[in-house]
Amino acid sequence: MSSYGFATKAIHAGQEPDSATGAIIIPIYATSTFVQERPGVHKGYEYSRSGNPTRSALESCIAQLEEGVAGFAFASGLAAESVIIDTLPKGSHIIATDDLYGGTFRLFDKVKRELQDLEITYVDMTDESAVVRAIRSNTRLIWVETPTNPLLKIIDLEKIAAIATEHRLISVCDNTFASTYLQRPLTLGFDLVVHSATKYLNGHSDIVAGLIVARQDDAVTQRIRFLQNAIGSVLSPFDSFLLLRGLKTLTVRMEAHCANALAIALHLEAHSKVRQVLYPGLPASPYHGVATRQMKGYGGMVSFYLHGGAEETQRFLREIRLFALAESLGGVESLIEVPALMTHASIPAEIREQLGISDTLIRLSVGIEELDDLLHDLDQALAKLN
Numbered sequence: 436m437s438s439y440g441f442a443t444k445a446i447h448a449g450q451e452p453d454s455a456t457g458a459i460i461i462p463i464y465a466t467s468t469f470v471q472e473r474p475g476v477h478k479g480y481e482y483s484r485s486g487n488p489t490r491s492a493l494e495s496c497i498a499q500l501e502e503g504v505a506g507f508a509f510a511s512g513l514a515a516e517s518v519i520i521d522t523l524p525k526g527s528h529i530i531a532t533d534d535l536y537g538g539t540f541r542l543f544d545k546v547k548r549e550l551q552d553l554e555i556t557y558v559d560m561t562d563e564s565a566v567v568r569a570i571r572s573n574t575r576l577i578w579v580e581t582p583t584n585p586l587l588k589i590i591d592l593e594k595i596a597a598i599a600t601e602h603r604l605i606s607v608c609d610n611t612f613a614s615t616y617l618q619r620p621l622t623l624g625f626d627l628v629v630h631s632a633t634k635y636l637n638g639h640s641d642i643v644a645g646l647i648v649a650r651q652d653d654a655v656t657q658r659i660r661f662l663q664n665a666i667g668s669v670l671s672p673f674d675s676f677l678l679l680r681g682l683k684t685l686t687v688r689m690e691a692h693c694a695n696a697l698a699i700a701l702h703l704e705a706h707s708k709v710r711q712v713l714y715p716g717l718p719a720s721p722y723h724g725v726a727t728r729q730m731k732g733y734g735g736m737v738s739f740y741l742h743g744g745a746e747e748t749q750r751f752l753r754e755i756r757l758f759a760l761a762e763s764l765g766g767v768e769s770l771i772e773v774p775a776l777m778t779h780a781s782i783p784a785e786i787r788e789q790l791g792i793s794d795t796l797i798r799l800s801v802g803i804e805e806l807d808d809l810l811h812d813l814d815q816a817l818a819k820l821n
Contacts, residue, residue, distance in 0.1 A: 608627070710739075
């Protein structure tokens with residue numbers, strides 16, 4: 436379906452009408468095993484850990500949306516990330532974005548570092564020269580998030596991909612915050628894209644899922660395919676079905692997320708009780724230029740600091756009504772959280788302080804509710820502050 440537009444592919448890619456019944460929606464193949472005509476002769480499926488028609492449709496769809504050659508669906512974003520790291524030999528060195536999702540940091544620092552004898556260097560990748568300086572003889576992989584979580588820094592993907600190619604390193608981009616609608620790193624030279632599909636790709640806060648898409652069918656991709664089956668942390672048929680459903684509305688949802696988020700960022704930027712707003716769509720953002728160049732929109736995430744300290748932040752959160760105080764992001768409903776106390780609590784306090792992830796940083800996942808209702812909720816809570 437390469438000749439079709441994104442919205443068309445999101446609805447149709449990998450999803451031919453069911454051959455048995457003509458059903459327009461891919462069925463949930465709730466089966467653990469498949470009958471074989473004779474030993475080793477079957478219709479493409481033998482055991483659902485190894486392959487399932489519902490999951491296969493999802494994997495085909497996301498591969499086409501990201502413009503890659505192969506997709507892989509997992510039981511969570513962290514399960515997908517874990518498999519990527521498992522492709523590396525022991526003693527490997529990884530260069531990772533310094534502003535990183537707390538769960539990814541925990542996986543790297545508290546699990547993989549010890550089990551695989553890994554070395555990890557965290558770098559501000561908005562400075563490409565810092566990435567080059569961090570490369571060692573045992574460096575094997577560069578791990579990028581953009582927009583970063585939760586400071587919303589934008590990393591120039593073309594430049595990082597070029598560095599990785601020059602030094603023969605695997606390049607991985609966590610595309611969760613942007614979604615495949617706003618940004619396609621494989622087309623900019625990256626080897627692998629990973630998503631917490633729990634977030635924007637599904638969009639309805641009712642599953643946990645992870646996805647990997649590969650740019651080419653090389654040795655790393657073949658290893659991921661092997662590990663997906665060998666480890667078995669695959670996405671269930673039911674959750675694959677729900678994620679396919681979510682992808683069908685990704686285009687219209689992301690347009691609404693972006694429109695609401697930009698309006699809210701501009702509103703907060705002008706508010707007397709807000710000290711700083713972090714959003715790449717703001718003309719004053721240092722990342723506005725690169726975001727405009729490599730993204731189709733600026734995303735649905737907004738972070739900001741209030742004037743004052745932790746007490747003002749807590750008072751503001753107590754007064755908020757429509758924004759739900761909860762972790763995660765990317766659903767149709769708006770969420771609010773304090774990363775230092777919630778999603779990024781696993782990162783050591785001294786590192787959070789260096790990065791600017793203080794107890795006063797607030798992160799919004801802006802939903803697709805009526806904009807006026809969201810603005811009113813923020814304003815009434817801000818009005819309660821001194």
